[in-house]
Amino acid sequence: MESAQVDAAVAPLRRRSGRGGRLLRQMAKRYDLYLMLLLPMAWYLIFHYGPLYGLQIAFKNFNPGKGILGSPWIGFDHFERFFDSYYFGRLLWNTLTINLFSLLIAFPIPIFLALIVTEIRGKTFSKWLQNITYVPHFISVVVIVGILTVFLSPSTGPVNKLIEAFGGSPVRFMESAGWFKSIYIGSNIWQSMGWQSIIYIAALSGVNPDLYEAAKMDGASRLRRIWHVSLPGIVPVIVILLILDVGHFMNIGFEKILLMQNNLNLESSDVISTFVYTTGILKGEYSYTSAIGLFNSLINLTLLLLVNRFARKTSETSLW
């Protein structure tokens, strides 16, 4: 976010200056701002643009001994291999569905939570609610998966004990393809809804109180006020966060999915990012998996452009 602020600060300067000489003068005058800009720029150059150079190995037969430049070009072979692979359909399907369901189900929940927290009159209670819901955010992924394993264990887990108490037979939650996506998304919601609602709560507090007053005078009920005042007030924030979410649509959840994976749930837990890790890093197929990663990023970029354009047309809010 820092760089966004700096950009915003610099933009009017640029517009005013226009020609080269004047720009330089302006830069000298506001050198402190430009110095601040250097850091994020270096970050992007070194960590985000620099590695792009290595992307060429997706079209090469990378051999570490020969280095990136010395490895022979082989064109689109790795892509063809991936598209022909038995796992292609499954990987793409799982990656898309897991993320799509996450977006559909998990995205609105923090908004509801934020509305509830701001609408509650008792300040102590709303503070409690807020704190309790955002504490899980600080638990590491490994511990979360450990908690899931313990709670859902077929022999000793409380969930299955409860099922048994009601006369059911224990379910092997962690080892079932059918349950995987629900457990993954459900635990994600539990862990992150509080944290994500913070930004909405902040946005809600920025909505002009006069609007609520006016709505109240006109006799609008609570729900009506939420619908006509609160929600429209935070739509820009919602749209921006949606676009950001789509921005890492294809990549989220790598560690957690990897930790939850086993042969029995692989049918629905095998996703592109974990496949890239197990095949690329563990088996040393760098070129092949770079191609897969590149393909993954292309899908992601397309999605992002589509959503951004859609947002600009419908809500006049977009990233660019």
Added chain:
Amino acid sequence: MRKPWKSSAVSIAIATSLVLAGCSSGSGSDSKNKGNDASSTPSASPSGVSASGFPIVPETIKLKMFTRIAPVNGPFKDMPVFQDYEKLSNIQVEFIEAPTDGFVEKKNLLFASNELPDAIYRSGLTPLEATRYGAAGQLIPLEDLIDQYAPNLKALMEQYPEIRAGITTPEGHIYAIPGIVTLAAARTDKKWINKAWLDKLNLKVPETTDELYETLIAFRDQDPNGNNQKDEIPMTARAGQPGQGLPVVNMMSGSFGLDQQLGYNINIDNDQVQIWMGNDRNKEMLMYLNKLYKEKLLDPELFSQKEAEYLAKQGSGKTGFFFDQTNNNFLPIQDQYVGIAPPTGPNGDRLQAQTSPIARDFGAFAITDVNKHPEATMRWIDYFYSDEGSTLLRFGREGEHYVLKDGIPYYTEEYSTAENQPKITPYAGGGAPHIISDRVASYINPPQVQEAQKQLDPYMPKVKYGAPMFDEETAQRVNVLRNDIDKYYEEQSTKFIAGALSFDKWDEFRSTLNKMGIEELQRIYQEAYDKTKS
């Protein structure tokens, strides 16, 4: 390696957000490809490396080695073998230790980024990795060095010609040297059954797979440990690592006429190589294991348990039937268990299919192209291929860690516990480059284990072919094919056994294997086999 690029493409698109910082590892792979081509042959004069005797070098040299450290081990620098050997050889070794978890990842990144140590020790290189990194010039060819500077290893290779055949590429190079096991009992996992339970329930040792089934049912239902609880685990096995097969399958396959030749799921009949994964015999075996699983005779944690959990189960006395090379993990209750012969299967097959070749641990040691003292390094490692060196490695110092009885070393009482013993030797945890002969095996081959091995001996395959060495291109092709096939096979087998996939789908399973190119793979193995025969 991968993550930065992925997030970069995304981040360019949403260039305002620092939210997706996801950059973990650096982008080092490109920076260091200078001048490997020139230095791949050791041309520097062997500066005063003595051809025999100690010290190896007149002036102290330092070497960096990358190694794997098992959870049971202590730090390598505290091990008596490395402390004493440093003084003896005048070579200082600094070990870069990576824990077993995540070791493969670190090893691969080391090669991919070309930031190599002088040698890799206990490295578990696969034949593909040895070929690939050797052809790339990152590992140097060792055959000449072995000739000149490794008298012990050379003698072993002459005594057992299959060692050389198993580690030499078609081009004639050796890029990695193996851990060598001349002791047959260290190449098999024994089949341990709870004799105390058998006696209590008046059962005899099961001779067939059907009898084994009945026995396991008795273990499950008749409370053999007498605590009025159904807490017995009739049968268990290791969970296995992705890409290395399912241990429970490997342990039982011999009873169903499924051998494991050429380091893979292969039967050899009249010189015909057959990959048996789509075979009806395999279906029969998986159905049998599925029956055991359904009846809760097989440990429900079979596919998920960690190594430590499995070892703890061995020592708990609650297990009826399991597999391991030694009795070291259940020493306090060792009297309860005996080793048995493989049960006879429904078609009369009785084979101990799971057994390793003499060069048991492929790729245990390799020298990289940045090493300035390859001759000295070769001499350094060669010592461990003598009984004397192996004794030092496995047993430490005489008097302090071991005593000699009839010329054979035995741990002192303090160091014969499962707690202390693995701390003083790098062999515990497997895969160390050295010789394991009957001279250094008092701990892993006590009478009980010898007895268990005797049960297996009559059923060992007549000839055991190790994994063949392919040329680089073929190795690459095998890798492509096996990545898909092995992953598929392991996943589907797990599901067949656990009942998550019905055997109605067997034909689909077979046809998918065919689609993945199992016939091409079989052809490649056939060719490799034909070459070793001729």
